[in-house]
Amino acid sequence: xxxxxxxxxxxxxxxxxxxxxxxxxxxxxxxxxxxxxxxxxxxxxxxxxxxxxxxxxxxxxxxxxxxxxxxxxxxxxxxxxxxxxxxxxxxxxxxxxxxxxxxxxxxxxxxxxxxxxxxxxxxxxxxxxxxxxxxxxxxxxxxxxxxxxxxxxxxxxxxxxxxxxxxxxxxxxxxxxxxxxxxxxxxxxxxxxxxxxxxxxxxxxxxxxxx
Numbered sequence: 001x002x003x004x005x006x007x008x009x010x011x012x013x014x015x016x017x018x019x020x021x022x023x024x025x026x027x028x029x030x031x032x033x034x035x036x037x038x039x040x041x042x043x044x045x046x047x048x049x050x051x052x053x054x055x056x057x058x059x060x061x062x063x064x065x066x067x068x069x070x071x072x073x074x075x076x077x078x079x080x081x082x083x084x085x086x087x088x089x090x091x092x093x094x095x096x097x098x099x100x101x102x103x104x105x106x107x108x109x110x111x112x113x114x115x116x117x118x119x120x121x122x123x124x125x126x127x128x129x130x131x132x133x134x135x136x137x138x139x140x141x142x143x144x145x146x147x148x149x150x151x152x153x154x155x156x157x158x159x160x161x162x163x164x165x166x167x168x169x170x171x172x173x174x175x176x177x178x179x180x181x182x183x184x185x186x187x188x189x190x191x192x193x194x195x196x197x198x199x200x201x202x203x204x205x206x207x208x209x210x211x
Contacts (some may be wrong), residue, residue: 024025024081025074025207029057042072042187044106051201058088059202063194068098070191072105075206079156082210083188086203091115091138092196099200103143103158105186109177111146111160112191120162121183122146122177132175134162141165141203147173148209154180155195 032038032050034057046069051060053148061069074083081103091095100112100123110123113136120134136142143165151157159173188207192200 009146023206023208024077025076025205027073028203029059029207032059037071040073044070044072044189046070046192053201056203061192061194061200061202063072063196063198063200066193066195066197068191068193070102070106070189071193072187072189073205074188076105076185076187077183078104079150079183081188081207082130082145082147083205084143084206085145085205086141087113087190087192088201088203089138089143089192089194090196090198092198095196096136097192097194097196097198097200099202101146102189102191103146103148103186104183104188106189107184108186109146109148109151109158109183110189110191111144111162111175113142113144113162116195120163120175122158122160122175123170124154124177124179130175130177137164143167143169145169147210148183151178154182155181156183 023162034050034052086099087099096115098114100110102110107125112121115136119131121131122129147159149157156179158177160175161173190202
């Protein structure tokens with residue numbers, strides 16, 4: 001009886017693994033050259049470069065100048081797609097960084113943590129469209145995931161979630177934006193504004209089919 005139970009458990013686990021969407025792109029920067037930008041990434045602005053830390057390599061954005069910077073990665077996907085990554089920043093007094101991950105290019109949808117507002121927001125281009133309360137922890141890695149799905153002939157749904165890196169991913173999306181305009185074409189991206197004057201780090205970028 002026990003061997004049969006173990007066999008069934010193994011079969012179910014294998015089926016679940018097989019059903020998981022295969023990533024279209026993933027990078028943890030371990031193969032990147034320190035001080036350089038990894039191949040295939042397109043910098044819109046900012047001195048992004050690979051940095052060696054005690055826990056491995058990450059992509060780092062310097063703490064100055066105090067502007068908004070970003071880069072694009074992976075390939076252009078119109079919809080039914082999900083992007084995620086880990087983000088690290090620190091506050092300085094009452095000054096906070098902001099950072100986020102996006103889909104559909106520069107004019108697309110960005111999921112952003114805005115610690116100064118204590119909010120998790122969805123932007124379309126440079127326009128804030130919706131937000132929910134969010135308590136960010138300075139000096140700790142935060143996981144972000146954004147997803148875009150086509151839900152009808154002329155309807156799309158943008159969803160997002162954020163949680164402490166290393167903790168289980170929340171089962172439900174915490175922020176949503178319904179759209180009636182077709183999303184613009186473009187690659188996913190990462191963004192950072194080092195308003196606290198300290199570097200922002202990025203790691204474990206992933207692009208996969210929507211779930």
